[in-house]
Amino acid sequence: MTAASDAPSDLVRRLTEGDPAALEEAFRLYGARCNAVAYRVLRDAARAEDAVQEAFFTLWRRRSGLVVRTAGVAPWLIVVTRNAALETLRREARRAAREGRLSNEDAPGLDPSAAYLAEESATQVREALKELPAEQRQVVEAAYFKRQTLGQISAETSTPLGTVKSRARLALARLARTLEPEMI
Amino acid sequence: MTQHPYDDIETFALGDLDELGARRVFEHADACASCAVLLSQALAGVAALSLAEGERPISSSTSKFLAGAHSTRARTRYGPVAWLTGAAAALIALLVWNVNLRTAQPVVPVEALVHSHFLHHELSGGPGSAKVLLASDGSWIYVVGDGLASRARYAVVENRGGRVVTVGSFDALPDGGATAFWRQTSGPIDGVKLVGANGESLHWP
Numbered sequence: 001m002t003a004a005s006d007a008p009s010d011l012v013r014r015l016t017e018g019d020p021a022a023l024e025e026a027f028r029l030y031g032a033r034c035n036a037v038a039y040r041v042l043r044d045a046a047r048a049e050d051a052v053q054e055a056f057f058t059l060w061r062r063r064s065g066l067v068v069r070t071a072g073v074a075p076w077l078i079v080v081t082r083n084a085a086l087e088t089l090r091r092e093a094r095r096a097a098r099e100g101r102l103s104n105e106d107a108p109g110l111d112p113s114a115a116y117l118a119e120e121s122a123t124q125v126r127e128a129l130k131e132l133p134a135e136q137r138q139v140v141e142a143a144y145f146k147r148q149t150l151g152q153i154s155a156e157t158s159t160p161l162g163t164v165k166s167r168a169r170l171a172l173a174r175l176a177r178t179l180e181p182e183m184i
Numbered sequence: 185m186t187q188h189p190y191d192d193i194e195t196f197a198l199g200d201l202d203e204l205g206a207r208r209v210f211e212h213a214d215a216c217a218s219c220a221v222l223l224s225q226a227l228a229g230v231a232a233l234s235l236a237e238g239e240r241p242i243s244s245s246t247s248k249f250l251a252g253a254h255s256t257r258a259r260t261r262y263g264p265v266a267w268l269t270g271a272a273a274a275l276i277a278l279l280v281w282n283v284n285l286r287t288a289q290p291v292v293p294v295e296a297l298v299h300s301h302f303l304h305h306e307l308s309g310g311p312g313s314a315k316v317l318l319a320s321d322g323s324w325i326y327v328v329g330d331g332l333a334s335r336a337r338y339a340v341v342e343n344r345g346g347r348v349v350t351v352g353s354f355d356a357l358p359d360g361g362a363t364a365f366w367r368q369t370s371g372p373i374d375g376v377k378l379v380g381a382n383g384e385s386l387h388w389p
Contacts, residue, residue, distance in 0.1 A: 066216070071227045135358065136359060143200065144198060151200075165195065176226075
């Protein structure tokens with residue numbers, strides 16, 4: 001990733017002050033990473049870039065909110081980009097269902113998380129996941145890498161939904177602690 | 185302010201909420217310091233997972249959209265529906281921008297805002313570790329535990345000016361993790377203790 005010319009906190013400050021150059025700086029720093037996240041979900045370059053645009057557009061509109069200032073720009077953008085990409089998939093699935101097509105045939109294929117995590121760039125993530133208790137690891141791998149809903153995970157594992165949510169919460173908290181310095 | 189969406193924070197971060205639910209969580213957390221902190225933690229966890237994605241260069245046409253984004257122009261390369269959406273978003277952005285201008289206030293450092301709403305306390309003792317977040321007026325308590333005794337029941341007890349008050353109890357998960365939240369009567373809280381069924385305890389101070 002390109003080195004930041006500004007401290008992350010300074011980038012947040014400039015954004016909240018409405019400095020357009022800060023948005024461009026955020027795009028330069030995090031655009032490629034957000035694009036990878038969106039492409040992973042959509043497997044289509046144009047639609048992935050649309051999701052990235054949506055996220056940066058939303059960042060500009062929500063730049064004064066507490067979440068940007070608390071979370072920092074990178075985590076905020078990554079989640080909003082991924083959510084925009086997932087929402088695109090959902091919209092397309094609904095449209096396909098209305099038109100009587102089989103949405104599963106149109107959806108991008110899901111890669112097994114094991115193969116995905118074998119990539120060199122995922123070493124840190126793999127190590128952090130290994131540190132999680134098995135039940136927590138199972139939830140985040142299914143939710144993030146296989147894009148299963150928490151409800152689906154609950155049904156598949158015969159685990160109460162509340163327990164699945166608790167495991168997700170604890171796993172994300174641990175991952176945040178383990179990998180936070182890499183975020184920005 | 186709407187009810188705190190504690191139950192939806194991880195669901196949102198993992199992309200499992202529909203558009204309406206996601207907007208509700210975001211709008212709430214953007215104005216609520218305690219939820220902003222909890223959501224930020226979940227966002228950081230998901231962002232950590234995204235390290236596995238690597239990077240993917242963006243085309244120059246997409247890069248150019250920024251010039252329009254912050255001047256509230258609609259984005260490029262879209263069909264008619266997307267144009268309408270973009271135009272609507274731009275209109276909303278313009279309205280929000282105008283409202284912001286009219287109500288412009290100094291930006292409060294988030295740390296100050298957060299600490300004016302609640303306090304963190306690490307608990308000592310064991311086994312395991314735990315943290316409590318307390319509303320600054322004592323009106324709610326949020327407990328997060330890790331490495332606690334598997335499936336053990338813990339009572340949460342507060343010290344309120346020398347008076348011991350039992351808040352409630354929770355069961356640790358099989359992996360020793362736990363989260364619990366209670367609303368309660370406002371008032372100063374001088375200490376918190378988690379007491380396990382087998383006598384184990386974690387406490388602040």
